[in-house]
Amino acid sequence: MLAAPLAGCGGEAPGDAAVRRPNIVLYVVDTVRADRLGVYGYGKPTSPRLDAFAEEAVLFENAYAQSSWTRPAVASLFTGLLPPAHRTVGRRSVLPEDATTLAEILAVHGYEGMGLVRNPNVGRAFGFAQGFSRFRSEDRERDETMLDRVRLWLDERQGAEEPFFLFLHAIDPHGPYDPAPEFEEMFEAGGAPAHYRTVRYLLGLNRGDVEPGPETAGALSRLYDAEVAQNDRAFGELLDELEARGLVEDTAVIYLSDHGEEFAEHGRWEHGLSLYEEVLRVPLVMRLPGVPPRRVEEPAQHVDVLPTLLAYLGIEAPPTDGRDLLAPRRRGDAPLDVYTHLDVDGHRAASVIRGPYKLVLPQSPSHGTAPMLFDLDADPGELKDVAADRPDIVERMLALLAERNLAGEIVSAKEIEDDQLDEDVRRRLRALGYVD
Numbered sequence: 001m002l003a004a005p006l007a008g009c010g011g012e013a014p015g016d017a018a019v020r021r022p023n024i025v026l027y028v029v030d031t032v033r034a035d036r037l038g039v040y041g042y043g044k045p046t047s048p049r050l051d052a053f054a055e056e057a058v059l060f061e062n063a064y065a066q067s068s069w070t071r072p073a074v075a076s077l078f079t080g081l082l083p084p085a086h087r088t089v090g091r092r093s094v095l096p097e098d099a100t101t102l103a104e105i106l107a108v109h110g111y112e113g114m115g116l117v118r119n120p121n122v123g124r125a126f127g128f129a130q131g132f133s134r135f136r137s138e139d140r141e142r143d144e145t146m147l148d149r150v151r152l153w154l155d156e157r158q159g160a161e162e163p164f165f166l167f168l169h170a171i172d173p174h175g176p177y178d179p180a181p182e183f184e185e186m187f188e189a190g191g192a193p194a195h196y197r198t199v200r201y202l203l204g205l206n207r208g209d210v211e212p213g214p215e216t217a218g219a220l221s222r223l224y225d226a227e228v229a230q231n232d233r234a235f236g237e238l239l240d241e242l243e244a245r246g247l248v249e250d251t252a253v254i255y256l257s258d259h260g261e262e263f264a265e266h267g268r269w270e271h272g273l274s275l276y277e278e279v280l281r282v283p284l285v286m287r288l289p290g291v292p293p294r295r296v297e298e299p300a301q302h303v304d305v306l307p308t309l310l311a312y313l314g315i316e317a318p319p320t321d322g323r324d325l326l327a328p329r330r331r332g333d334a335p336l337d338v339y340t341h342l343d344v345d346g347h348r349a350a351s352v353i354r355g356p357y358k359l360v361l362p363q364s365p366s367h368g369t370a371p372m373l374f375d376l377d378a379d380p381g382e383l384k385d386v387a388a389d390r391p392d393i394v395e396r397m398l399a400l401l402a403e404r405n406l407a408g409e410i411v412s413a414k415e416i417e418d419d420q421l422d423e424d425v426r427r428r429l430r431a432l433g434y435v436d
Ligand SMILES: [Zn+2]
Pocket: 030, 031, 069, 070, 071, 119, 174, 258, 259
C-alpha cells in the first residue's frame, strides 16, 4: 500500500508532468541459473536472443538472488528489502499490504501496471498484485503464449498517454522439465526416461525415495537446458513485438531470474533447499534507453533493482536495503555485501558474501547449525569448508548476519492458511511440486 501523492493533478506526483517517462518491462524467468546462459559463459546455445539483447544492455556478471525460491526472492525484487524487512519468507507467507512495492510507486507516478504471472507463488493470493491495475495469474499455456495476452493488452491501450509497467513472470525452466520436442532434440534430451519429466520424480530424488543413476544429473540438465532455450525464444518474441510496435526507443527492459537450480552439485535437486551458488547466481540484464551497454563485475542483488530503476526514472525511492547499481562508486561507500536467506519447509539458512568469502549459517536440523566458510575465488564450487582455518573471518561474518537480523527466525508479516487458497491455486502449486 502506498499513499497517493499530496499534490498534482491527473494522478501524477509533483514534477511528473514535465517528463514522459519510458515504459518498463520487467521480465522474470523462474529458475534460470546464470551459468546456463551463453552470455554468462555457457557453451550450449540456450540463449541466442538474450545474448544479442545483452549487447545493447548493462549486464551484471555477479548478480544474486535474495533467496533460493520464488516468493521471498520476488518480494525482495518488488520492495528492495531483505527478507527480515519484508518478512515474506515461508510457504504460507503473504507480502503484507503495508509493503511499498515497485508497482505501487510507479502507479503513483502515472504508470499503468500489468502483471502476468505463471507461478502462483507470486499470485494475487500471496499479495503480489499490489499496485497493478491489471494482474493475471494463470498456467494454461506455455510461456510463448504469454505474448498473446501482452499483445491484446498493448492493442487495448494503444494511444494511452501514460507509460506502462509490464511485469512478466515466466515459468518454463521450473520443474517439471518437459520441453517441446524441437528443443528436446536440439539439446539431445530426448533419451531421458519419461518419468524424468515429472514433479513426482524430482520430489522423490530430494526425499531419497529414489536413487539417482550415474546419468540422472546429465539427463535432467539437458531437459532443463531445453526449457531455458524454449523460454529464450519466448523472450525474443516479446522483444520482436516491442520492435514491431516501435516501442524499443522508449521502453526499458529488465531481464532476470528469481533463483537458480541444483543438479546434485551438493547432493540436492531443484531449489529452495540450500544457499549454494547454483541456486543464487542469476542473470540480471537491463536495456535502458540512453544508458550505454557494458558489463559490470561488482556484485548486484535483487534488492538493488528497485532503487536502480527508480533512480534511472528520476523518481525518489523509499528507504531500501539496495543501491543504485548505475551510480558511480565513491571512496568510503559501504562494502558490497550480498545477503541471502531461506526458511521454507523446515530448511532455514542465511548467508553473507564479502569479497571472496561466503559464510553460510545453517539454522535447521536438516542442515545442522555450524557455520560454513567458502573462499569463492579459490573454490567456486564450494566444496571445501574453511571455517576451522579462519575463525576470525567466521566471527566477523556472523556479526554481519546478526546486524542484518539474519541469524535467527524471521516471523512472517502475514500468513494465509492452505484452506483459504482456492482450489485452482492449490492445484497449480502441486503441479510445480509444492505440496499441501
Ligand atoms: Zn522460482
